Amino acid sequence: VQRDNCILVIFGASGDLTRRKLVPALFSLYEKDLLPEKFAVLGVSRTKMTDASFRKTLAEGVEDAEAKPDPDDFRKFAKLLFYLSIDPGEARDYGKLSKRLKKLDESLKTGGNFIYYLSIAPSMYEVIVENLGTAGLQKEKKQDQAYKRIIVEKPFGYDLESGKALNKKLTKVFREPQIYRIDHYLGKETVQNLLVFRFSNGIFEPLWNRNFVDHVEITASETVGVGTRGRYYDSSGALRDMVQNHLLQILGIIAMEPPPSFDSFSVRNETVKVFQSLKPIAEDEVDQYVVRGQYTKSQINGQIIPGYREEEHVDPFSRTETFAAMKVFIENWRWGGVPFYIRTGKRLPTRVTEVVIHFKRTPHILFQHKKDEQAVPNQLIIRIQPDEGILLNFGMKRPGTGFHVEKVSMDFHYSDLGDTSLADAYERLLLDCIQGDPTLFARGDAVESCWRFVDPILNRWQNNPDETIYGYPAGTWGPRQATHLLTQPGLDWHYPC
Ligand code: BG6
Numbered sequence: 001v002q003r004d005n006c007i008l009v010i011f012g013a014s015g016d017l018t019r020r021k022l023v024p025a026l027f028s029l030y031e032k033d034l035l036p037e038k039f040a041v042l043g044v045s046r047t048k049m050t051d052a053s054f055r056k057t058l059a060e061g062v063e064d065a066e067a068k069p070d071p072d073d074f075r076k077f078a079k080l081l082f083y084l085s086i087d088p089g090e091a092r093d094y095g096k097l098s099k100r101l102k103k104l105d106e107s108l109k110t111g112g113n114f115i116y117y118l119s120i121a122p123s124m125y126e127v128i129v130e131n132l133g134t135a136g137l138q139k140e141k142k143q144d145q146a147y148k149r150i151i152v153e154k155p156f157g158y159d160l161e162s163g164k165a166l167n168k169k170l171t172k173v174f175r176e177p178q179i180y181r182i183d184h185y186l187g188k189e190t191v192q193n194l195l196v197f198r199f200s201n202g203i204f205e206p207l208w209n210r211n212f213v214d215h216v217e218i219t220a221s222e223t224v225g226v227g228t229r230g231r232y233y234d235s236s237g238a239l240r241d242m243v244q245n246h247l248l249q250i251l252g253i254i255a256m257e258p259p260p261s262f263d264s265f266s267v268r269n270e271t272v273k274v275f276q277s278l279k280p281i282a283e284d285e286v287d288q289y290v291v292r293g294q295y296t297k298s299q300i301n302g303q304i305i306p307g308y309r310e311e312e313h314v315d316p317f318s319r320t321e322t323f324a325a326m327k328v329f330i331e332n333w334r335w336g337g338v339p340f341y342i343r344t345g346k347r348l349p350t351r352v353t354e355v356v357i358h359f360k361r362t363p364h365i366l367f368q369h370k371k372d373e374q375a376v377p378n379q380l381i382i383r384i385q386p387d388e389g390i391l392l393n394f395g396m397k398r399p400g401t402g403f404h405v406e407k408v409s410m411d412f413h414y415s416d417l418g419d420t421s422l423a424d425a426y427e428r429l430l431l432d433c434i435q436g437d438p439t440l441f442a443r444g445d446a447v448e449s450c451w452r453f454v455d456p457i458l459n460r461w462q463n464n465p466d467e468t469i470y471g472y473p474a475g476t477w478g479p480r481q482a483t484h485l486l487t488q489p490g491l492d493w494h495y496p497c
Pocket of ligand 1: 154222241242353
């Protein structure tokens with residue numbers, strides 16, 4: 001019997017994430033023959049559905065996600081999908097869940113291994129965890145080694161206090177090693193490559209510190225607006241939606257020390273140390289270190305783009321930020337004094353996530369063409385998405401008379417690897433959880449440290465409703481005040497194209 005055989009129980013099975021992401025990812029794993037030998041999905045939610053109608057909605061989701069799914073493969077895969085209609089908020093419904101799980105487990109021989117996936121409104125997390133506990137569905141029986149795991153989707157709390165409360169609730173019922181807090185950015189191939197790039201090459205690591213690095217930029221720009229998610233987004237904002245989780249996780253990997261070995265304990269210890277070393281931004285320093293913005297109505301290619309306040313389900317007087325830029329310092333020996341600039345926003349000119357490492361200028365400028373010409377500092381651009389790859393900029397002599405320096409680059413694109421397609425983040429993360437590897441999931445202490453860092457900023461904005469929020473026309477790079485964060489003369493953000 002394979003150790004990873006299991007039943008994946010999805011709470012919120014009639015929802016968008018299940019249809020759009022989870023099941024297409026599972027189907028792709030099935031096509032690659034990566035799912036365990038014995039495996040099933042039990043979708044759970046309040047909507048009344050039969051197994052057959054559940055399979056039908058999921059088939060549509062797979063068709064939207066994949067260009068041409070093989071119908072025979074999907075038919076076989078669909079036999080692994082089951083559905084149970086219960087009210088996850090009702091303790092007494094868990095008897096039905098228990099019974100159905102037992103029956104499926106016996107017939108499919110999944111060894112009593114269950115993974116619970118919370119893909120449901122966050123307000124339901126605590127009650128589901130409690131109900132699972134009361135029904136004893138979290139218990140791992142020593143003698144048959146059956147495992148029980150729980151995957152928790154973001155948002156993991158709303159602030160430090162609620163993040164801590166959720167951790168407390170979870171760890172009352174499950175042990176920390178059973179808990180998998182998902183951050184889909186960690187499932188991205190190119191985010192994992194940051195680890196390989198840093199720790200499998202001898203030439204970059206000696207330069208990866210305050211002696212050689214001038215500053216670092218982390219940008220996640222999106223062209224989309226909030227679309228149909230206005231209700232969620234208006235109570236969240238860019239800081240909670242992108243910075244507290246995805247961008248700080250990237251920062252953790254960029255800035256961490258090399259772990260003693262590549263296991264979940266060592267790797268996550270090192271990223272947590274980065275989060276614990278973030279220089280706090282006190283409430284009265286927020287203006288100095290953080291700029292927030294909100295997109296306003298504009299016209300792009302002749303098309304009118306509504307402003308954020310005109311979006312569906314958004315308060316017309318909303319002061320929720322759709323853009324956030326900040327200057328962050330890490331107080332440790334490696335990074336002391338090096339600014340990390342983080343920026344994210346909706347309705348920016350292009351969709352790009354990238355990290356730019358700006359190295360220091362040469363100590364002395366030999367090749368100066370014009371009087372105030374500056375040496376071209378080296379940049380390493382790590383493109384997380386799209387056009388995934390790595391680019392190193394450096395100076396070369398322009399052929400011809402004199403000694404004129406030209407910026408050129410060495411450029412690697414994942415697409416050059418030919419038939420290697422990059423798997424969706426959820427594929428990797430679901431498989432890791434099935435195989436019991438939590439390395440790419442956020443640990444409880446990491447999530448709390450990240451909330452601890454962003455909390456004063458959120459408080460400042462919440463307690464001072466008149467605090468400035470800058471408008472920026474949709475389709476531009478956010479408020480120009482974000483540039484003032486870069487205080488060194490002549491410095492500006494890197495604008496990816
Ligand atoms: C989600 C946010 O976590 O990440 C969204 O809630 C955002 O607002 C999305 O659009 C970005 O993810 P990706 O993978 O498209 O960069």
